[in-house]
Amino acid sequence: MSSDSPVSWFDDFLGVGYRYYEIRMTVTPLFPDLKKAQIFWRETVHWWNDHSIKIRFVETGDTYWFIMGAESRHTKNNRFFFKVLPKSPHYERFKKGHQGSAYLRLGTHSKKFKEDVKDDAKCNCGHIKEDHEEGVDDDSCLYEDCDCKKFETFQINLLKKKKTVTDIKFLDEAEIKDDALAWNCFSVNKYNKERKSDK
Ligand SMILES: [Zn+2]
Numbered sequence: 001m002s003s004d005s006p007v008s009w010f011d012d013f014l015g016v017g018y019r020y021y022e023i024r025m026t027v028t029p030l031f032p033d034l035k036k037a038q039i040f041w042r043e044t045v046h047w048w049n050d051h052s053i054k055i056r057f058v059e060t061g062d063t064y065w066f067i068m069g070a071e072s073r074h075t076k077n078n079r080f081f082f083k084v085l086p087k088s089p090h091y092e093r094f095k096k097g098h099q100g101s102a103y104l105r106l107g108t109h110s111k112k113f114k115e116d117v118k119d120d121a122k123c124n125c126g127h128i129k130e131d132h133e134e135g136v137d138d139d140s141c142l143y144e145d146c147d148c149k150k151f152e153t154f155q156i157n158l159l160k161k162k163k164t165v166t167d168i169k170f171l172d173e174a175e176i177k178d179d180a181l182a183w184n185c186f187s188v189n190k191y192n193k194e195r196k197s198d199k
């Protein structure tokens with residue numbers, strides 16, 4: 001990526017999921033619905049050259065910046081991902097275990113309630129559905145020390161298509177000057193905005 005080519009930065013997605021069950025760990029930008037994820041794949045990610053895909057994680061205190069971009073065979077529709085996210089155990093696990101490569105897949109993240117899931121589905125409170133009241137108006141958690149009043153869980157679904165990413169770096173903000181992708185992202189989405197709001 002050359003520093004003077006204008007990049008279109010995209011942050012209209014929900015967050016990033018991580019999976020660990022295949023040979024490589026999977027990184028999954030999450031969309032609110034399947035259609036949006038499919039369109040984004042078709043228009044943008046599909047055209048990325050695998051070997052040129054870069055992911056940068058830049059830690060800033062309790063949050064991190066997820067930054068991802070690539071050279072495209074279809075430059076008109078090219079967009080790069082970025083999102084500022086809270087550090088999570090999933091993120092830390094990926095950071096420790098990725099071994100330099102990952103699969104990239106797009107996915108959806110949706111809220112599910114008691115009536116949508118099986119008995120052993122886990123609530124966000126950490127307890128399974130069977131441990132919650134069965135009443136129609138009441139689904140509070142039966143564990144005495146748990147103050148959960150409503151069964152709620154998140155489900156992640158992944159699109160089948162995937163690409164392999166072999167250029168992954170974890171940086172801190174002092175190091176991004178030497179990284180074209182991270183530097184471009186911070187310049188456009190952080191430093192320029194700070195300068196504007198100073199005026
Ligand atoms: Zn619960």
Ligand SMILES: [Zn+2]
Pocket residue numbers: 123125126127141142143146147148
């Ligand atoms: Zn509970």
